Amino acid sequence: MLKTRVTELFGIEHPVIQGGMQRVSTAELVAAVANAGGLGFLSALTQPTPEALAQEIKRTQQLTDKPFGVNLTILPSMTPPPYEEYARVIVESGVKVVETAGRSPEPFMPMFNEAGVKVVHKCTSVRHAKKAEQVGCAAVTIDGFEAAGHPGEDDIPSLVLVPRAVEELSVPVIACGGFSDGRSLVAALSLGAEAISMGTRFVATQESPAHANLKQRLVEASELDTQLIFRKFRNTARVFKNTVSVEVANIERREGTEFGDVAELVSGKRGAVVLESGDLEHGIWWAGISAGLIHDVPTVDQLVSGIVNDAKAIINQRLAALVKA
Template structure:
């Protein structure tokens, strides 16, 4: 599959694995990149620049394919010292692709350009996509209401955002939200975008190290079992509608402050709960497409099914014109 995104990133398929904090580590990124997509690790999973460097070097030792590092810039109003140290590591290690998210990457754009690092910026609205394009990023990812993680505050569906972004931007557009198989991959690309970012489907891969209890619980969810938390912080987050989500909803209803919420919504606390199988005490980030995922598979199989399903859907659509 060749288009302007695969050529920009030097990948075989226009499929990017979403950065899932604490869960998308080197093993997952390596598997996705080796299968022809773009594997991604999130910098904010690591407590120090040297931990990030070790993970990057692990990836480089096991694949010669491109991969990406995500830099989330929430909730800081300015880019903090740790973020800049992560940027230094990315540049020093010659990471081929970086993805930024959370706020304007204006200060970082020149640094990545000077070092020939392809820069993708993730947004949830057309206005922010246009701003990122004006800043000079190489591509934008736009995510819709259905996605797991942070879908923004506008509640606009992926289909609307994908079609409009492809019409109004000149740089490659990557779409996220609701994409989990060849059928949804084909549907997303038919709206004019240049690639897809997939989180929830890769979350349920063998390369993600979690407890069996966690995977069984997530597989039991359907499309009606997610909810949005943290609207009170203007940072909506789609998660499973479990006891932890209800606990956060109750705190938000009582107008809890960020300071009061932080100990409850801690990412490391959720990760430990996931590892221990205490799934009711974790924010289980999943998209609405969880209702269409029914198995834990190796990344290689997931990638094969995405591509084969895309081709099968294309062939079935051509029958309408015969």
């Protein structure tokens, strides 16, 4: 067993976490992660209403009796979702772990603290991680530049960003961005992190709701198959490289381009079609550089147990032999 402050904090068996992913982190995947001994996060905003989230939490509770959490991503918007209502549903459902991302969870901390909910905030910089600790987060997830989604604007990879966060923080650090296997877990632990969080790797599992075409494309991918977009708008995003994402990047390079010039290409509706239909050129879809290390589509249990067993073998055999030498 690999015992860390993260496994103790959340009452889980393995220091392996499945981060919240829009339209992917549903009950079947999250429950499978929990049953495998890891910690999975439902995506709150995948559900169209707070009431729908309550039902998804209930479905997950019917599939597992082990700990799991809910991701609540807080983003600026002209017409924001009812974040407080989603937060209240989480509290009232009995879920005891929340993963927040985007804006600071500070406005919701009194509600979560009163209910005994532990908050993990996703950060892309040390300065934001320190702020998360200050407002009372129980742990932070550090997203290196390798990560899918929005890896920030500092372009610092996990190899440097994770130990920098460990140096500055007293709460546990969870490493995210480029992590996918037993080697990754050992590397993260050696950097001072106390768990790894994976998104792209969990997409390519049997319990993931993503279309089989997408999973197979991840198996075929190399480390060169992601594309950075939204750089011009200071909202950098890492997605899979396809005709749409390359077109978006090319449009951005033109003088005077505004977000409205690419908005239709990057719409969430188009991305949903990709996941559901398997038409991989219909829109953008998230993927991290770790896609280059995905070579199969296992069950979640096979993936988690394989990661942990490989990590133990590396620590007990390869690294131990080096010390003896």
